[in-house]
Amino acid sequence: MKNSTTAANWADFQATNRQRRAIRDFNGAQISDDDIAAILAEAVLAPSSGNLQPYQLHWISNAETKATIAQACNGQKAAKTAATLIVVAANPAFGLKTATEQRAYVDSSAAFEQKSKAYYHKQLNMFERLLKLGAFPIWTPLVSIAALVRPSLSLLPVGHLGSKHWAARNAVFAAQTLMLAAAAKGIDSCPMEGFSASKIATLLDLPRGTVIPLVIALGYRSTDARIEAQWRRSEDDLVIQH
Ligand SMILES: Cc1cc2nc3c(=O)[nH]c(=O)nc-3n(C[C@H](O)[C@H](O)[C@H](O)COP(=O)(O)O)c2cc1C
Numbered sequence: 001m002k003n004s005t006t007a008a009n010w011a012d013f014q015a016t017n018r019q020r021r022a023i024r025d026f027n028g029a030q031i032s033d034d035d036i037a038a039i040l041a042e043a044v045l046a047p048s049s050g051n052l053q054p055y056q057l058h059w060i061s062n063a064e065t066k067a068t069i070a071q072a073c074n075g076q077k078a079a080k081t082a083a084t085l086i087v088v089a090a091n092p093a094f095g096l097k098t099a100t101e102q103r104a105y106v107d108s109s110a111a112f113e114q115k116s117k118a119y120y121h122k123q124l125n126m127f128e129r130l131l132k133l134g135a136f137p138i139w140t141p142l143v144s145i146a147a148l149v150r151p152s153l154s155l156l157p158v159g160h161l162g163s164k165h166w167a168a169r170n171a172v173f174a175a176q177t178l179m180l181a182a183a184a185k186g187i188d189s190c191p192m193e194g195f196s197a198s199k200i201a202t203l204l205d206l207p208r209g210t211v212i213p214l215v216i217a218l219g220y221r222s223t224d225a226r227i228e229a230q231w232r233r234s235e236d237d238l239v240i241q242h
Pocket residue numbers: 020021022023024076078190191192193194195214230
């Protein structure tokens with residue numbers, strides 16, 4: 001039983017993963033609100049650093065707002081022909097807010113043993129220190145110099161740049177989960193980073209310090225959408241076995 005389930009899951013995953021392509025020409029058919037809500041519900045289950053979920057997913061359901069954002073996506077056909085758009089917004093401040101909510105949840109839930117509570121408190125305190133104290137711009141040049149010697153330091157959620165990169169990096173897991181969930185429903189997508197972030201941030205009234213790593217176009221592929229072979233670097237070069 002377990003083996004056949006595993007095989008079926010694998011076949012489904014492979015089909016879904018291969019169904020997902022960057023589609024740039026949609027056929028104009030609308031996606032039901034239920035389907036969008038369902039794929040958003042899967043996206044929120046994406047993993048994030050310390051479970052801090054430092055992002056929001058803006059579902060652009062209003063036609064006028066969608067048209068304005070499509071224009072801000074440099075008029076890309078994927079955006080213009082999409083049935084709907086999802087703007088992925090990331091902000092370290094969202095992470096700090098989650099930390100407060102998560103602490104309250106851990107404290108009030110009977111499901112956590114004392115040892116688990118202590119673990120979560122320690123982790124949340126560490127993230128809060130990093131995101132609060134580390135947010136000062138002075139850290140940015142310091143980390144930048146230190147990263148010359150230790151490159152991995154450039155990934156720390158510290159400084160006004162590092163914390164935004166951290167938030168954006170976390171948001172991208174939700175974006176990919178959303179696109180795979182869409183593919184599983186036969187809905188196509190195109191991730192886009194070609195847009196005017198400032199125009200979109202103003203239109204959506206995003207809080208100060210918010211960055212937009214991606215706008216995702218969703219829709220159903222048009223029959224004459226150009227889809228080339230899915231070229232990738234050789235696996236020998238991409239996957240290194242040790
Ligand atoms: C971060 C990111 C930004 C992208 N930006 C754009 C974009 O602005 N416009 C576009 O047409 N495709 C964009 N793409 C899609 C890529 O071109 C596409 O994923 C890649 O060519 C591989 O093709 P596939 O997704 O069909 O496998 C982007 C993809 C990613 C991950």
